[in-house]
Amino acid sequence: MSKNILVVDDSVSIRQMVEATLRAAQFNVTLAEDGQDALEKCRRGQFDFVLTDQNMPRMDGLSLIKALRGKAQFSKTPIVVLTTESSDDMKQKGKAAGATGWMVKPFSPDVLLNVLKRVLG
């Protein structure tokens, strides 16, 4: 059965490219424009994996992760941050917020699929 992936990014092109990569690998993909949009979608459904950007309007990635970790149904869901931010300080903040991993843009489709394979088993 196909896994459900939530992709959160304010960039239309990034959403399109991640979606194309994941759909080609037979994943079900749901898109969200920012943290608040993602939270709304999480209220209506369950996801096996969340891939989120960090810097977004209204609600950033780390705030989203903290909010999701506060919900019982998302406390164990793998959440990987896909962002342009690459400083160790930001990574540590992400880890402290409850992120499962940190990917720095630009992403390679093969690497992204490999991360999903490793995380989802």
Added chain:
Amino acid sequence: MAELVSSLKHPLSFRGGWFWLSFLVLFVSWGAAYTQQTALSLTILSVAVMASVARTARDQQVLKATELSLAAERKPTEPPTQVPERMQRINRSLSELLTECEVNIERVKSTQDDAVETLSCAFASLRSLVEEQNTLTYALLKSDADSDEVYAVQLQQFVEETDQTLMSFIDTSEQISQSTQSLMTQVNTICEAMPTVQKALSDIDAISSQTNLLALNAAIEAARAGEAGRGFAVVADEVRKLSTRSTEFSGVITQQMTMIGDLIVSLEKEARFVADMDVGNVICKKDHIKEQLLSIAEKARNDMSVTEKLESLNGQFAATIGDAIRGMQFGDINGQNLTHTGGIISMVRDQLETYDMAHIEAQIEDYQGQLVVRGQLDHNPVSASSMDAGDVELF
């Protein structure tokens, strides 16, 4: 002096209280000096001076912060008169240039976003089409939807089995031909034996005829003998009857032998037809069919080879699209960089418009704080300087 006026105006305020406290300390220290307590006087005086210096520094900080906040609140549309005319012109020029830079950055970002969105959509579709092409190529290769067996391999097996069947057919035909030849030989032997049998039957007929004649003579002689030859006459009659029956049997056998002879002639004719059939022609046909089958198998092998290359090309195609997808992310990366740079320019332009050099200097020094006040990040979110894939770290 202003401190003194302020303290006199507001004697109960903190600032006023500080002034009176300092005055009291100085008064005590002077008193100590007049009462020969020099050491005590110097100590109190030193403490008073240090406290005064510390307080002055703190007041200056508070004053500076107050000025900054007041400057941030006010948006002077007209330059202060104390700013030189030349500096005002420079400020206006710089402000115009920075405004143009902002507009240009916005335009670059806008066109870049449009282009990247179009291209990323195209590449996303392309990737989907490549996947579909892969599926179709695979379906073309396979013998049926539920099997993983390659059609070319199945065809190769069919060719081999057909060849074996043809070889078996040829062997059987050759065996039939050989058996027919043997049959022909035996039929010929039977044909050769027929005249001998017919002669034997003719001899039997002759013997039977002579026996009949002999029985007739015996009957005549018995009649001549009268009563004495009565018994002999009976014997002669029985012999004649045996002769007649023998002639009848001979006739039946001759009739059957004639019929068998006709059948043997027909059999010989059929056997000769079979024996005369050209097995070489069948072998020739078999070779032709085998040649055709090998041609089909060769085509299947070529198809397999082409399809393998096609699969390899599809893989390369997918990898190339992957590279394109990675490269296309420059839109997002550069967009964030441009937004941050545009924010800095906007902030600098706004500061220039205040025409207050001290204020500008303070604001520029605290540019990160100013960016945060404007709802932007205090740092550039982009550190990448190439489009190499970024690092991955799983916690």
